[in-house]
Amino acid sequence: MADTSKFETSGETVARVTKALGFDAPDALDVVDRNQYADEDSYLDAVALETMRRNNPEFAAARRTAAARYRERQAAAERERQRQEYGRLRASVKLDSVEAQAIDRRAREMAGADVMARRISAADLSESIEKHKKALTEQKKDSKAAAQQMNNLIRGR
Numbered sequence: 721m722a723d724t725s726k727f728e729t730s731g732e733t734v735a736r737v738t739k740a741l742g743f744d745a746p747d748a749l750d751v752v753d754r755n756q757y758a759d760e761d762s763y764l765d766a767v768a769l770e771t772m773r774r775n776n777p778e779f780a781a782a783r784r785t786a787a788a789r790y791r792e793r794q795a796a797a798e799r800e801r802q803r804q805e806y807g808r809l810r811a812s813v814k815l816d817s818v819e820a821q822a823i824d825r826r827a828r829e830m831a832g833a834d835v836m837a838r839r840i841s842a843a844d845l846s847e848s849i850e851k852h853k854k855a856l857t858e859q860k861k862d863s864k865a866a867a868q869q870m871n872n873l874i875r876g877r
Contacts, residue, residue, distance in 0.1 A: 748767045748768075748770040748771045748774065749767055751770055752766045752767050752770055805869075806865065806869060809865050809868055809869055809872075810861065810862070810865040813861045813864045813865050813868070815857065815860060815861065815864075819860060820857075823853060823856045823857055823860060824853060826852070826856055827849050827850075827852035827853035827856055828849055830848075830852040831845055831848040831849040831852055832845075834848055835848075
């Protein structure tokens with residue numbers, strides 16, 4: 721059996737820590753584009769602001785918080801978009817006659833089992849059949865919509 725553990729050299733460790741602490745960032749003079757500023761003072765002010773931004777832990781904390789909130793909003797918007805897409809897909813699902821017949825048969829069987837188990841009276845049989853039929857229809861439509869959504873995901877639509 722081969723040993724697949726990875727050992728980090730001291731150079732790799734130094735590089736990783738340097739990057740994590742931001743010490744490998746280019747100089748602020750290189751980051752700020754001189755051509756975007758009309759005069760030297762405004763350019764130097766921009767460089768100073770960039771330097772202060774990099775060295776301020778409060779700025780870094782505020783940026784992390786803002787980034788987390790932004791990602792949370794993006795995720796919520798994506799969930800809402802997917803929910804709406806699923807709703808449109810679900811509304812377009814139609815059952816064919818074979819599926820409807822299978823649902824009718826299964827609803828009658830379930831209602832008959834309810835009567836035999838004395839959960840309902842024989843007088844409530846038709847109401848129970850309709851209740852089971854509605855529930856089974858919704859389940860089948862949900863199943864077909866989920867299958868269609870998975871198909872769309874697989875096909876990249």
